Amino acid sequence: MGVSPFTTCILSITIYVYLLSPVLGRATPDFAKPSNIKATGTGEELKPKVFIIDMFKPEGAVWYNIPEFDLLARNVTVPGLSPLFPEAHCTQDGSVCQVITGEAEINAASSISALVYSNIFDLTTTYFLVAGIAGVNPKVATIGDVTFARFAVQVALQYEFDAREKPADFPTGYVPQGAVAPDQYPTSIYGTEVFELNIALRTLAVGFAKNATLNDTTATQEMRSLYANNSAFAPGASSGPSVRECDTATSDVYFSGTLLGEAFENTTTLFTNGTGVYCTTQQEDNATLEVLLRATLAKLADFSRIIVMRTASDFDRPHDGVSAAQNLFGDAPGYHPSVENIYLAGVRVVEGIVNGWSQTFEQGVKAENYIGDIFGSLGGVPDFGPGSSTSLRKRRTKNSQFT
Ligand SMILES: *[C@@H]1O[C@H](CO)[C@@H](O)[C@H](O)[C@H]1NC(C)=O
Ligand SMILES: *[C@@H]1O[C@H](CO)[C@@H](O)[C@H](O)[C@H]1NC(C)=O
Ligand SMILES: *[C@@H]1O[C@H](CO)[C@@H](O)[C@H](O)[C@H]1NC(C)=O
Ligand SMILES: *[C@@H]1O[C@H](CO)[C@@H](O)[C@H](O)[C@H]1NC(C)=O
Ligand SMILES: *[C@@H]1O[C@H](CO)[C@@H](O)[C@H](O)[C@H]1NC(C)=O
Ligand SMILES: *[C@@H]1O[C@H](CO)[C@@H](O)[C@H](O)[C@H]1NC(C)=O
Ligand SMILES: *[C@@H]1O[C@H](CO)[C@@H](O)[C@H](O)[C@H]1NC(C)=O
Numbered sequence: 498m499g500v501s502p503f504t505t506c507i508l509s510i511t512i513y514v515y516l517l518s519p520v521l522g523r524a525t526p527d528f529a530k531p532s533n534i535k536a537t538g539t540g541e542e543l544k545p546k547v548f549i550i551d552m553f554k555p556e557g558a559v560w561y562n563i564p565e566f567d568l569l570a571r572n573v574t575v576p577g578l579s580p581l582f583p584e585a586h587c588t589q590d591g592s593v594c595q596v597i598t599g600e601a602e603i604n605a606a607s608s609i610s611a612l613v614y615s616n617i618f619d620l621t622t623t624y625f626l627v628a629g630i631a632g633v634n635p636k637v638a639t640i641g642d643v644t645f646a647r648f649a650v651q652v653a654l655q656y657e658f659d660a661r662e663k664p665a666d667f668p669t670g671y672v673p674q675g676a677v678a679p680d681q682y683p684t685s686i687y688g689t690e691v692f693e694l695n696i697a698l699r700t701l702a703v704g705f706a707k708n709a710t711l712n713d714t715t716a717t718q719e720m721r722s723l724y725a726n727n728s729a730f731a732p733g734a735s736s737g738p739s740v741r742e743c744d745t746a747t748s749d750v751y752f753s754g755t756l757l758g759e760a761f762e763n764t765t766t767l768f769t770n771g772t773g774v775y776c777t778t779q780q781e782d783n784a785t786l787e788v789l790l791r792a793t794l795a796k797l798a799d800f801s802r803i804i805v806m807r808t809a810s811d812f813d814r815p816h817d818g819v820s821a822a823q824n825l826f827g828d829a830p831g832y833h834p835s836v837e838n839i840y841l842a843g844v845r846v847v848e849g850i851v852n853g854w855s856q857t858f859e860q861g862v863k864a865e866n867y868i869g870d871i872f873g874s875l876g877g878v879p880d881f882g883p884g885s886s887t888s889l890r891k892r893r894t895k896n897s898q899f900t
Pocket of ligand 5: 764
């Protein structure tokens, strides 16, 4: 859940094997299958069609005791998962599994790494459905909405001043790393700033999710209506809920307020070269995506098979007449519907993939857009950032105090 980060570099120092094959267009990589994959104690291979990735207990629990499938039929202990959530859960036939990572970037990266390198699962053809709640930008979407991202941007991977000490002409205390003004592209590049996902797959997932009847409550409708007066906000902020395509921002720090909201809108626009639209804010996705990108390089997963679905639980900024603090500490009536909608929309996506396995999904959904990171690690030419070779030269600068 949640919102905005700091200059945490723990996830960021990456030694990349740069694949010097700028393949034009993206195809699903051709993976060699690891030979030693076994489910613990069973001797059977677990080769899930869909792996649901949740971040905390209520997001996980909404998938239990449902009519469609039983995720508690097989519990699989995976060394290195969160002590709070030490087991992955699977259906009896292993076709659908779930892991709960724990919250924020460090937990997400650690848990997904443990999962992909455990050799318990064959994940080479698995679709990953990141299914969690998020804060939401009222200019783009609203509480209760179900959103599907193309871009995930690590918006808090920046320098930060306390607002009382920032240069007077800076709108907030955030400045991209290696830059000297808030609107400059970062020159100290860690590689996790932006991830781009498979649009063709997203289109299919959105189609499945649109078939769901979403949950809504009167309290959520009342909260939404408070956003109707401000013309800066989307007409959608006061109506809904609906299924939308819009992008997600990752930040360990859970932020609230108009200025930080706008700062991270700007960061998303800047880092994605104008293509990304900051819509939801959460604390994990770029960490999860970095791990799945590295797992793809290790031929253990397929980066073209990732869906990031975030349901909106709370507004990132206040409506007129209340403060940023009231927005953060006040009621969040969107919380319950957003958790409910993870299941209501997500189960359609899971079923869509499982039911369409042999016709469509087993062989993969070819990405027509660039997918991957700012370095071009998976091949292809990134449509954001300064270009692969420049990015790779800019991993450290004299200003990069944390490397
Ligand atoms: C799996 O774990 C859950 C608790 O997390 C439990 O309710 C369920 O019975 C377990 N399933 C099996 C087959 O032991
Ligand atoms: C995080 O990942 C998203 C893709 O889901 C990408 O658009 C975004 O730029 C990434 N941000 C950072 C800072 O890594
Ligand atoms: C939509 O849901 C209905 C059941 O409610 C199902 O029969 C139909 O196949 C679904 N359509 C799609 C496109 O998923
Ligand atoms: C919105 O406008 C209506 C009528 O103009 C007014 O009654 C209400 O107090 C306003 N709400 C907010 C949150 O400003
Ligand atoms: C966002 O960018 C716009 C246009 O460059 C700028 O006017 C505004 O001050 C920025 N806002 C924040 C909060 O950074
Ligand atoms: C929405 O979910 C809540 C629980 O979060 C439930 O009480 C309510 O009945 C649901 N409403 C609809 C319309 O399904
Ligand atoms: C993205 O924008 C930066 C400047 O902000 C520019 O240097 C870079 O060439 C652009 N990249 C692409 C792929 O357009």
